Amino acid sequence: xxxxxxxxxxxxxxxxxxxxxxxKQGQVQVNGKIIKKASFLVNEQDKITAxxxxxxxxxNLEPQKIPLEIIFENEDFxxxxxxxxxxxxxxxxNKDQTIVxxxxxxxxxxxxxxKDSVRPGIVHRLDxxxxxxxxxxxxxxxHNYLAQEIAERRVEKVYRAxxxxxxxxxxxxxxxxxxxxxxxxxxxxxxxxxxxxKFRVIKYFPEYEVSLVEIFLITGRTHQIRVxxxxxxxxxVGDCVYGNKKxxxxxxxxxxxxxxxxxxxxxxFFDENNKKYEFEAxxxxxxxxxxxxx
Numbered sequence: 001x002x003x004x005x006x007x008x009x010x011x012x013x014x015x016x017x018x019x020x021x022x023x024k025q026g027q028v029q030v031n032g033k034i035i036k037k038a039s040f041l042v043n044e045q046d047k048i049t050a051x052x053x054x055x056x057x058x059x060n061l062e063p064q065k066i067p068l069e070i071i072f073e074n075e076d077f078x079x080x081x082x083x084x085x086x087x088x089x090x091x092x093x094n095k096d097q098t099i100v101x102x103x104x105x106x107x108x109x110x111x112x113x114x115k116d117s118v119r120p121g122i123v124h125r126l127d128x129x130x131x132x133x134x135x136x137x138x139x140x141x142x143h144n145y146l147a148q149e150i151a152e153r154r155v156e157k158v159y160r161a162x163x164x165x166x167x168x169x170x171x172x173x174x175x176x177x178x179x180x181x182x183x184x185x186x187x188x189x190x191x192x193x194x195x196x197x198k199f200r201v202i203k204y205f206p207e208y209e210v211s212l213v214e215i216f217l218i219t220g221r222t223h224q225i226r227v228x229x230x231x232x233x234x235x236x237v238g239d240c241v242y243g244n245k246k247x248x249x250x251x252x253x254x255x256x257x258x259x260x261x262x263x264x265x266x267x268x269f270f271d272e273n274n275k276k277y278e279f280e281a282x283x284x285x286x287x288x289x290x291x292x293x294x
Contacts, residue, residue, distance in 0.1 A: 132264025
């Protein structure tokens with residue numbers, strides 16, 4: 001059966017046109033591989049994964065002069081230290097003033113999937129209020145290569161966060177899927193996607209009962225860190241969606257914290273020639289520095 005027809009049967013609430021556009025823009029995988037042809041034939045045994053997104057027409061994406069902090073750049077990709085408070089790409093609630101709008105201003109057509117995607121150059125994402133390393137693809141070949149490396153868990157992604165309570169080094173496992181009660185939120189669900197988070201404690205601050213932790217993402221699900229740490233009752237400080245309201249109020253009143261204290265500090269991978277690339281993004285938020293409370 002054609003892939004678009006199969007998905008229409010699986011998702012009767014979606015139009016075939018909507019599904020076809022999502023397929024063309026790389027939002028559907030069959031057996032772990034991105035398929036961009038709606039006519040691709042699938043069998044009953046195939047595993048189909050769809051991450052449907054609101055489709056905006058490319059002509060509606062406006063290039064905007066927004067400052068970008070470039071860590072590294074070559075002919076295949078660039079690395080940005082993304083500031084918090086800016087969405088990576090346009091979508092519901094963020095029609096412009098995103099990283100993509102900035103990329104269109106500075107790089108024009110020199111981005112992957114420019115002609116058929118509303119997310120040119122974007123291989124992976126960070127939440128709007130999460131800062132740190134973001135890798136942008138400048139051509140389709142590198143985009144496809146890195147996407148596959150991420151899918152096969154050969155990319156190391158390290159974060160830093162301030163979380164509630166005293167912790168010990170550990171591992172969090174819990175499948176993640178969309179919440180039934182609020183489709184904008186994620187939650188631990190038996191029918192969700194496998195998610196694994198490893199972490200170590202950098203320092204515990206007893207006077208504020210919070211821990212600075214280094215986090216190693218084994219998988220990369222939407223809101224994974226925030227959902228996993230909430231699930232073990234150690235939510236990220238400042239997280240307005242999954243956090244502890246009492247703790248958030250204290251840090252807002254005393255330290256002007258308005259968003260989650262979460263930063264993508266390091267990202268490493270090997271290219272097709274087995275050359276290792278490792279990038280670190282400077283921590284700008286003082287509360288994520290080891291000596292802030294000293």
